[in-house]
Structures are given as C-alpha cells and as structure tokens.
Amino acid sequence: MLRRILLAAAFFLSPLLTSAHVPYLDDYNIHNSYGSAFAFPDNIYSRALCTTTRCPPRTFQRNSTSSHTGGYRKLWSPESWSKVYLQAGENLHFEFGVPHIPALEYPSFRPTVYLLGKCLPSPDVFGHPKPQEIEYPSFDLPPNYHFKALRFHLADPIWEPTKFHERHLGATFLSYLNYTVPVGCDGYVYIVVETYEKRVVEFYVAVGKKDEFPPYENTDGIASIEDTKAWADGDIPGVGRYCQKKGIWERE
Numbered sequence: 507m508l509r510r511i512l513l514a515a516a517f518f519l520s521p522l523l524t525s526a527h528v529p530y531l532d533d534y535n536i537h538n539s540y541g542s543a544f545a546f547p548d549n550i551y552s553r554a555l556c557t558t559t560r561c562p563p564r565t566f567q568r569n570s571t572s573s574h575t576g577g578y579r580k581l582w583s584p585e586s587w588s589k590v591y592l593q594a595g596e597n598l599h600f601e602f603g604v605p606h607i608p609a610l611e612y613p614s615f616r617p618t619v620y621l622l623g624k625c626l627p628s629p630d631v632f633g634h635p636k637p638q639e640i641e642y643p644s645f646d647l648p649p650n651y652h653f654k655a656l657r658f659h660l661a662d663p664i665w666e667p668t669k670f671h672e673r674h675l676g677a678t679f680l681s682y683l684n685y686t687v688p689v690g691c692d693g694y695v696y697i698v699v700e701t702y703e704k705r706v707v708e709f710y711v712a713v714g715k716k717d718e719f720p721p722y723e724n725t726d727g728i729a730s731i732e733d734t735k736a737w738a739d740g741d742i743p744g745v746g747r748y749c750q751k752k753g754i755w756e757r758e
C-alpha cells in the first residue's frame with residue numbers, strides 16, 4: 507500500500523517537475539551548522555535546498571559563536587549547510603541563486619558561498635570567475651577535519667548573476683554560481699552559504715544534473731509546487747514576524 511502511494515505521488519509529481527530541481531524547503535534555516543547539514547540524497551537528480559533565513563538575535567555578534575563547534579544544531583547562525591556524498595572521479599554539479607524579488611535585486615544581496623571537501627580541485631579548473639582557496643573559513647568545523655575550502659565571495663563584482671525563468675513555478679531567479687566540479691576521492695562535499703544580512707533573505711543551493719523526478723523514491727521532505735512558489739515570491743508566512751520588533755527589517 508505504501509509503495510503504491512509513493513508510486514502515485516511520484517507519478518503525480520513527475521510531470522510537474524520535469525526539468526526543474528526537486529525542491530526541499532528550509533523555512534527557518536535549521537540546517538545552519540556542520541552537524542545539521544542537509545544531506546542531498548544523491549548527486550544525480552537535480553534537487554534544490556530552498557532556504558529562508560531568520561532574523562539574527564539582537565545580541566548576536568559575529569564573534570559570539572566561535573566557542574561552539576559543529577555536531578549539534580545551533581539556534582541561530584549566519585550559515586546554511588548542505589552536503590552530498592561523491593565517489594572519487596565523480597563530478598559535482600552545483601548551483602547557487604536567489605529568487606528574483608525586489609529585496610534581493612542585484613547587487614543588494616551579496617553572500618559568500620564555500621565548497622568544503624577533502625579532495626576538491628584547484629581553483630583553476632573553475633575558469634573565470636574562479637574561487638579562492640582559503641585556509642581558515644570563518645565558521646566552526648569539528649576539530650581535525652582537513653577540508654579544503656574554496657570561497658566564492660559574491661561581493662566581488664565579477665560574480666554577476668544570470669536571470670532565468672522557471673516555468674514550473676512561474677518564477678524568476680538570479681543564478682550566481684553554476685559549476686561542474688571534479689572530485690578526487692570518496693566523501694562528502696559541503697556547500698556553505700554565509701550571510702550577514704539583518705533581514706530575511708531567500709536563496710537556493712542545487713546539486714545534480716538529471717532533470718527528472720527520481721523513480722520509486724520516498725517523497726519525505728519534498729516540497730509542494732505551491733509552497734515552493736510562495737517561497738520564490740518571498741511569501742513564506744510568519745517568517746519575519748519578530749524582526750521588526752527587534753529593529754530589524756524583514757524586507758528592504
């Protein structure tokens with residue numbers, strides 16, 4: 507019976523999602539640390555983690571979380587984490603972008619995106635614009651993890667977005683990063699988005715290239731078209747409710 511429901515759900519969703527990322531909504535940025543990273547189920551099917559951030563607590567300072575390490579979920583952090591397992595020789599296809607809404611119009615929203623992994627290639631394979639390899643990222647990592655970190659600093663004017671229309675959602679997005687990255691050994695590659703906005707913002711991280719709904723898959727966590735469209739329109743209810751009380755604007 508369960509299998510039949512799942513098949514029916516897959517059948518129902520697949521015509522809608524052909525040539526779109528399979529969406530997962532993170533309305534409250536719960537995937538905000540190493541230990542709570544969202545795990546993409548595979549590196550094949552095109553899927554997107556669609557994040558909405560929350561307002562930082564009034565007392566938050568950049569240096570006030572530095573004593574915490576990963577391994578548990580933080581109540582608030584300026585990061586969003588996702589990860590995908592790759593085998594040696596596989597390519598990671600990943601994208602980063604934002605809904606094209608007035609609050610996130612280029613160039614007002616300029617986060618920093620990192621790729622972390624044990625066997626990432628040299629920045630040179632990325633072509634232009636290329637990321638920077640950095641030794642110490644600004645966020646917490648568990649001790650003794652020897653990750654290479656590549657930083658895409660979107661505040662640099664070379665990172666200009668491409669506008670595209672997603673016809674299944676009827677929404678427009680700005681795509682900032684769109685790369686295929688050869689990975690040299692088995693293990694997780696992490697994608698970290700770091701923002702310091704004192705307002706609510708949305709963005710997506712997508713992996714995988716195959717624009718199809720995965721067959722026979724559990725549909726847990728996959729968001730509906732309606733909810734994803736509301737997210738893309740900057741319209742998630744209640745998310746900015748406490749921002750203005752704290753003197754932080756929900757939108758600008």
Ligand SMILES: *[C@@H]1O[C@H](CO)[C@@H](O)[C@H](O)[C@H]1NC(C)=O
Pocket residue numbers: 567568569570
């Ligand atoms: C933390 O940051 C605040 C201002 O942002 C600064 O005044 C304070 O000295 C910093 N503390 C440490 C330990 O770096």
Ligand SMILES: *[C@@H]1O[C@H](CO)[C@@H](O)[C@H](O)[C@H]1NC(C)=O
Pocket residue numbers: 668670681684
């Ligand atoms: C990403 O790049 C691929 C080619 O590598 C292209 O087909 C695709 O349209 C690009 N996506 C976006 C959103 O720009």
